Amino acid sequence: MERIIASIITIGDELLIGQVIDTNSAFISQELNKIGVWVKRRVAVGDSKEEIVRALDEESRDTNIIIMTGGLGPTADDITKPVLADYFGGKLVMNEEVRKHLVYLFEEVFRRPIIERNLKQAEVPDVCTVLPNARGTAPGMWFEKAGKVFVSLPGVPHEMKGLITTEVLPRLQRRFEMPFIGHRTLLTAGVGESFLAEAIQHWEEKLPAHLKLAYLPNYGMVRLRITGWSTSKAQLEQELDTEFATLKKLVQEWLVIDEDATLPMALSKLLRSKNKTMSTAESCTGGYLAHLITAIPGASNIYKGSIISYDNEVKISQLQVSPVILQKVGAVSEEVVLEMAAGVLAKLNTDYAVAVSGIMGPDGGSPEKPVGTVWVAVGNKQKLVTQKFQFRFDRDRNIEMTATQALNLLRKFIVENA
Missing domain, CATH: 3.90.950.20 (CinA-like)
Structure with a gap:
């Protein structure tokens, strides 16, 4: 089975100047990985039509799924929707369900008048499938082009997480046949990354091609993670368990815990x-x-x-x-x-x-x-x-x-x- 590969594009000048830290990509990557999607790249671009279009072109060349966050607000610097409408050959139209949701939020929940600028958030490209945002005002959008899936989500983490969980992941699982991805992680301390690599070199060199070892050093500690993918969950789990048991024996002297923990x-x-x-x-x-x-x-x-x-x-x-x-x-x-x-x-x-x-x-x-x-x-x-x-x-x-x-x-x- 072919691996399903994704790219994540985060949009916003605030990300590039360090004013806002991108936590969205980490969450999306983790959730995609759970359903068998392999995240290949994470890209940040500013609020520029040219940069957004370039990122869409580049990331769609060799990935199946492109997920975007940001740029869906009601202000002038939020340009993602018109850019996507143009990119996919559509135009912005008022979506009645989103408009009703906005009116409900402002009048019943926020208890303040709704203005025209707020209502513009109900405008979406007429070539997308609207993903209802129960946690906020900006809807998600699902596009398909040349067999690829493009998803645009709001940059507010709470809203993005809700859409990923309730809308995006279920739709992706229906759209693609996913392989199984598995991990085994342990934590070591008191040994450097290079020395650790020397100690387990012969074992690492003999790992099957579909199993990969990653070194994750941080402040005097090194996490070791074995990642594998397969069409058979049972077979992969058995292989991971076998190799992980060997790895634990090799690093026993420095082993802190045999799970993905701090x-x-x-x-x-x-x-x-x-x-x-x-x-x-x-x-x-x-x-x-x-x-x-x-x-x-x-x-x-x-x-x-x-x-x-x-x-x-x-x-x-x-x-x-x-x-x-x-x-x-x-x-x-x-x-x-x-x-x-x-x-x-x-x-x-x-x-x-x-x-x-x-x-x-x-x-x-x-x-x-x-x-x-x-x-x-x-x-x-x-x-x-x-x-x-x-x-x-x-x-x-x-x-x-x-x-x-x-x-x-x-x-x-x-x-x-x-």
Whole structure:
């Protein structure tokens, strides 16, 4: 069976200048992948007729499906509808169902008068199939040309998601015979991408042609994802399971979790499995560790809280860090993070704790403790371990790296001292 291939075109000057971050493409790609569509390219263009037409021409040459988002609003810079009408040889006409929907929204839901500019959103190319937008004002549009499907959707994420789920995916599944696409993902830590590639090179070279391995590095961690496609779901699932089992054995030394999950998710799952709790004592990360943990649903079952001791007075008053030690060795030291960890364990009465203190930059460093110097302590009331890190990045990335290393150090401690 031939693979069904798609391209995604996002339209809007705001995307090109970085004023708005494109989250639509990621969602659309994930949803298409679930039904067996392979996304080949994602393209962003400005509010220019020439650029939109060029993108449509280029993307339709070797894809089956082209999905567009953006440019469907009521203002002058929203030019997608007239461009599409011209591109597909039609003209804009008033769609009565969309007009009724607009009147209902403004009069019954928004409780404000509807003006002519709003009603123009009911104008659609007469050569399209209208996709009703239950979540907003701009309808979606479905076109077909030379065996290819073109779909235009509003750029508002909430509205786009509704149309993708209720209209686009069901129609695509009826329109095309889809192969099955499957994935297996694991997360590693404490090993670089290149070293990891060397360790699994011989296995990777022997993968069947329809299975592909992807390396996804990020802040001291590497995700490995096997992706495959086939006409037989059962056969593909068996192949993926077999190869994934081999991969897990090869990377066992660095394996964090054998599913598509983040480090905070893996740590949370580990704590829940043991019915244990944790707390954090943060200086240089300013609550970022707490944010990562509490972003996971169900965090209240494993996480009690954090003491953000950014100032030394808080370290002394809330965590019982010795002022003598602070004076002698400074806040960024092994001695201080040990006392921070012990202090938060006692104060919040948790099974485990992690404490961090460091210099994130861009200033504040010294020859003895340059920017990027971080001390981490993790453990329980019986045992604490520490590790020093020396990062070399900007402030934001130093904070990210500190969080990654601290949470992973705690994860390893729990596993090794279960």
